[in-house]
Amino acid sequence: MAQQKKAARKTAKKAAKKQPRHAARRSAAKAARTAARPDALFAPVKGAERRVVGHVQLEVGRAGDARVKRLIYPPGFHWSKDMKPAVGTDYCMHAHVGFLAHGEIHIEYPDGCIVEHKAPQIVAIEPGHDGWVVGSEPVVLIEFDFENDTIRRTGMATSHRH
Numbered sequence: 001m002a003q004q005k006k007a008a009r010k011t012a013k014k015a016a017k018k019q020p021r022h023a024a025r026r027s028a029a030k031a032a033r034t035a036a037r038p039d040a041l042f043a044p045v046k047g048a049e050r051r052v053v054g055h056v057q058l059e060v061g062r063a064g065d066a067r068v069k070r071l072i073y074p075p076g077f078h079w080s081k082d083m084k085p086a087v088g089t090d091y092c093m094h095a096h097v098g099f100l101a102h103g104e105i106h107i108e109y110p111d112g113c114i115v116e117h118k119a120p121q122i123v124a125i126e127p128g129h130d131g132w133v134v135g136s137e138p139v140v141l142i143e144f145d146f147e148n149d150t151i152r153r154t155g156m157a158t159s160h161r162h
C-alpha cells in the first residue's frame with residue numbers, strides 16, 4: 001500500500017515537472033498577449049554583449065569566425081537620419097546577411113531602387129544603401145558578419161547592380 005502511494009506520488013511529480021501547474025492556463029494567456037510580438041525575439045540574448053547605437057539596440061556574440069547579431073530597430077528609424085551623422089558616409093556601406101524575424105524594412109540604393117523586406121524573410125543587402133523601418137512595429141534582424149571581411153567571406157556583391 002505504502003509502495004503504491006509512493007509510486008503514485010512519483011508519477012505525479014514527474015507529470016508536474018513536464019507540465020507545471022497552471023502552465024496551460026498561463027501559456028494560453030501569454031500566447032494571446034504575445035501573438036504579435038514573441039518574447040524571445042526581444043528578450044536579452046544569452047551569450048551576447050549589448051549596446052545601443054543610433055537608437056538601434058545591438059546584441060552581438062561570436063560563433064566561430066563569424067559574429068551573430070540581433071538588431072532591434074525602433075519604429076521611425078531612418079538610417080540617413082539616425083546613423084549617417086555618426087557614420088559619416090553618404091550610405092550605409094555594410095553588407096547585411098541574415099534573417100528578418102519581425103517587422104518591415106525598406107532599403108533604397110543610390111540609383112533609386114527600393115527593396116521591400118517584410119518578416120519573415122531572408123535578407124541579403126549589398127553595401128551602399130539607405131534604409132528605414134516601415135509601420136509601427138519595431139524591426140528585429142538576425143545578422144551574421146565577419147567584421148571588416150564580411151563582403152568577401154559571405155560572397156556578397158560589393159555594390160547594388162542590375
Ligand SMILES: [Zn+2]
Nearest residue numbers: 109111113160
Ligand atoms: Zn537598382
